[in-house]
Amino acid sequence: MPALATRTPEDGLLGALAPLGLALAAPGPVLVVDLDEHGPRYPGEASLARLVAEEPRAADLRPGRSGVAVLRNGGIGYAAAARVIEALLAGWDRVVLRLPPRGVSPVPVPVVPVRLLVPGRFFTHPEGPAVYQATPIPMRVPGPGIRVPVPARSTVAALLRGTAPPEWDRWVRAWRGAWEAPWGR
Numbered sequence: 001m002p003a004l005a006t007r008t009p010e011d012g013l014l015g016a017l018a019p020l021g022l023a024l025a026a027p028g029p030v031l032v033v034d035l036d037e038h039g040p041r042y043p044g045e046a047s048l049a050r051l052v053a054e055e056p057r058a059a060d061l062r063p064g065r066s067g068v069a070v071l072r073n074g075g076i077g078y079a080a081a082a083r084v085i086e087a088l089l090a091g092w093d094r095v096v097l098r099l100p101p102r103g104v105s106p107v108p109v110p111v112v113p114v115r116l117l118v119p120g121r122f123f124t125h126p127e128g129p130a131v132y133q134a135t136p137i138p139m140r141v142p143g144p145g146i147r148v149p150v151p152a153r154s155t156v157a158a159l160l161r162g163t164a165p166p167e168w169d170r171w172v173r174a175w176r177g178a179w180e181a182p183w184g185r
Contacts, residue, residue, distance in 0.1 A: 002026075003089050003109040004183060005035075005097035006131075010116045010123050012101070014133055016040040017159050018114040019098040020068065021148070024164055025175035029063030031092045033085065034073040035107070036100040043162030047074025052081050061091035068164065078105060110183035117141065131178055146181065148174040 006022060008015035016039070023030040033048060034040070048071050051060060063069070071088075078085070089095050089108070099105045113130040116123060117139050129145040141147050151171035158165045165172060 002093070002179065003095040003097065004178065005099050005105070005107045005109050005111045006114050007099040007101065007105070007111055008114040009101045011133075012040075013156075014114060014116065015098070015101055016042075017151070017156065018131070018133075019096045020070070020159050021151075021172055021175045022112070022178055023068045023070075023094075023096045024172045026094045026096075026179055028093050029066050030068050030094040030096060031063070031088060032068060032070045032096045032098060033088060034071065034098045035078050035081075035085070035105060036073055036098060037075055037077055038100070039073045039098060042070045042072040044070060044072070046070075047072045047076075048081050048084065049074030049076035052076055052084050056084055056087060061087050063092055070162075078107075112178055112181075112183050117147070129181055129183065131175070146174065146177045 004022065006019045008018050019032050023032045034042065051071065097107055097109060099107065099111065115125060115130045115132055117132040117134050119137055119139050125142045131146045131148060132141050133148055134150050136150060149170055155165040155169050155171050
């Protein structure tokens with residue numbers, strides 16, 4: 001059960017897209033679960049809140065096909081959904097948990113900090129490794145981690161429509177290394 005969580009404190013759009021990039025870069029079926037009660041309204045009707053309210057079926061707790069499935073939050077806190085989240089983590093081959101931008105989240109998986117790569121001292125950088133999202137301003141990575149390139153407009157547009165960019169997309173490919181990195185394991 002490889003699973004990772006993402007936290008993106010500086011940018012809401014990157015916070016919504018980063019878990020999708022991480023999921024698309026993984027082999028096999030992947031489930032993205034949004035743990036932010038105020039998170040984006042990802043396309044589709046499925047939500048974590050609905051799954052908790054209706055009790056998950058066996059089919060919900062395991063992958064049915066390859067590709068990425070996304071479970072938006074729907075307005076439920078982690079504590080109220082913990083039992084269902086644990087069942088999803090146990091049943092799916094790979095899971096990406098999207099964390100709120102700030103606060104403490106008691107998730108039982110390694111957390112991947114996702115940070116904007118901007119010059120100056122606008123944002124602090126984490127102590128350990130992170131995924132650094134490049135911007136059009138050239139800058140070196142300030143610490144250990146993975147640099148992902150500026151995504152193409154077509155990549156962002158596809159993700160916002162709820163579709164996957166092409167397999168060869170360089171932004172998605174750059175996320176592959178995050179599955180092998182030692183995120184506090």
